[in-house]
Amino acid sequence: MSSSRSKSPSKSPVRSDDARPKKRARGEVEADPPAPPPPSSSIAQSGGASTSILSALAAPITGPFKLLLQGKEALQSAFSGPKASGHAPDFTTLTDLSSETFGGEAVFATDEWFACAHNLLSPEDPVWKEGEFTSYGKWMDGWETRRKRIPGHDWCVIRLGLPGTVRGLELSTRFFTGNNVPAASVWAINCPDLEKKLKQVRVAGGAVDKCLGKMGTCASPEAIEAVDALLSSLGVEWVELMPQTRLGPGYAETCKTFFEIPEGKRGQFTHLRLNAYPDGGIARLRVYGEVAPSPSSSLDKEVDLALCTNGGVALAWSDQHYGIPPNMLLPTVAPNMGNGWETARKKERSAVLVAGPDGTISNFIGDDWALFKLAGRGTVHRIVVDTKHFKGNFPESCKVEGIDRPDLLALDVLTWVESSPPSSLVCLSGAIFSYLLPVSPCYSSPTAVLLL
Known part of the structure; x- marks a missing residue:
């Protein structure tokens, strides 16, 4: 197969236990140590919200994400990966382009005997079901192939639900403790019509993907050879995002492998090929990156500039004790x-607590905040802040500020500038955040629609 593979990775993969930011319920007992608290965000005062379009920078930045006070280098290294075991790389705050939530799908797999390849793309963490077996073997939450007895290795092809620029990969072998894939590599290609071509391939038994998604099955040697030949003759070069890399067994301390994509390989892609050397199980594959913006078919239609499927990204925030700001950019209604x-x-x-002249609480100490990058430049007409489900813990108030600086992350950060309340503004190399929505009360309602 044609590939621009290199001999060795330019960055070593980093394994972690359950380091990816995850949702935690109150009172939940965790078998593994909780993930360390990361960045920061702003719906003023601590509380919860399901959806927002842009948040204000309303508090001093503290904690491990002092990005906005550490200058140009800190901002540019925001996605440089973990510095120690137990910490997820910063690129894991980006959108999972391969998630089945956004339409990610396994379109071909050489073998799915014990567990099907589509499980790789589940947005939920893998689970263990003690004592549960299928007619093919132990039930596993992931993709697991048979012990290989013929030449070659197993692999599958995945369509990204959101084509875009891949910044980092996460592979988890959770619960595959004695049957995990020992090593894997990931290739990528930008070929929007790959599946159309795949459906045209025929072998003696019919379509090459006729057994896809069925446990206890595998592709025939003829089908594997035909698909491999197709993938090698698409006329578009495959790029090796991650070279052959060792994966740890599925224990909490060793199950996760993170890999940052080198700068020179961060092109725009539509499909991936996950190679398993030679066989075994992988629980999850997460492909973090930036969504390729697609021009609106009609410029007179309203577009959600913050939606992750349109290219909106959460960059940094103040607290994530019970959830993460990227959740607010999801296209689905929060369950x-x-x-x-x-x-x-x-x-x-x-x-x-004491009420101020404007009716909001005046003696709160510290606000929480989040910084978002919109999908593109636009005129904001409407802001929606959704507090659904947050009935006794919604924020007391919130404000939203905006700035037109596409080069924001390349700026040297100077200092905070505060004028007389409630007009506190932020100055970044002369760039001023303007109020889109002044400090406004929040309510425990399904959705608050704020008109500008």
């Missing part, structure tokens, strides 16, 4: 509080 963003209550909060 519960765990699918939104909720921060921890401030330990230093005032003992008695």
Whole structure:
């Protein structure tokens, strides 16, 4: 197969336990150590929200994500990966382009005997079902192939639900402790009509993907050879995003492998080929990156500039104790509080709250904030802040600020500039955030629609 593979990775993969930011319910007992708290965000005062379009920078930046106060280098290294075991790379805050939530799908697999390839793309963490067996063997939450007894290795082809620029990969072998894939590689290609061509391939038994998604099956040697030949003759070069890399067994401490894509390989892609050397199980594949913006078919239609499927990205935030701000950019309605963003209550909060002249609480200590990059430049007509499910823990108020600086992440960050309340503004190399929505009360309602 044609490939621009290199002999060795330019960055070593980093394994972690359950380091990816995850949703946590109150009172939940965790078998593994909880992930360390990361970045920061702004729906003023601690609380939760399911959806927002842009958030204000309303508080001093503290904690491990002092990105906005550490200058140009800190911002440019925001996606440089983990520095120590137990910490997920910063690229995991980006959109999972391969998630089945957005239409990601396995379109071919050489073998799916124990577990099907589509499980790789589930947005949920893998689970273990003690004592559950199928007619083919132990039930496993992931993709698991048979012990190989013929030449070659197993592989599958995945369509990204959201074509885009891949910044990093996460491979998890969770619960595959004695049957995990020992090593894997990932190739990528930009070929929107790949599946159309795949459906035209025929072998003696019929379509090459006729057994796709069925446990206890495998592709015939003829089908594997025909698809491999097709993938090698598409007229578009495959790019090796991750060279052959060792994967750890599926214990909590060793199951995750993160790999940052080198700068020179961050092109726009539509499909991936995941190679398993030689066989075994992988629980999840997550492909983090930036969605390729697609021009609107009609410029007179309203477009959600913050939606992750349009290219909106959460860059940094102040707290993620119960959820992460990227959840607010999802296209689906939040099923519960765990699918939104909720921060921890401030330990230093005032003992008695006092209302200010404008009716909002005046003696809160510290606000939470989030910084988002919109899908593109646009005129904001409407802002929606959804507090659904947050009935006793919604934010007291929120404000939204915006800036027209596509080069924001390349700027040197200077300092905070505050004028007389409530007109606090932020100055970044002379770039001023303007109010889109002043400080406004939040309510426990399904959806608050804020008109500008």
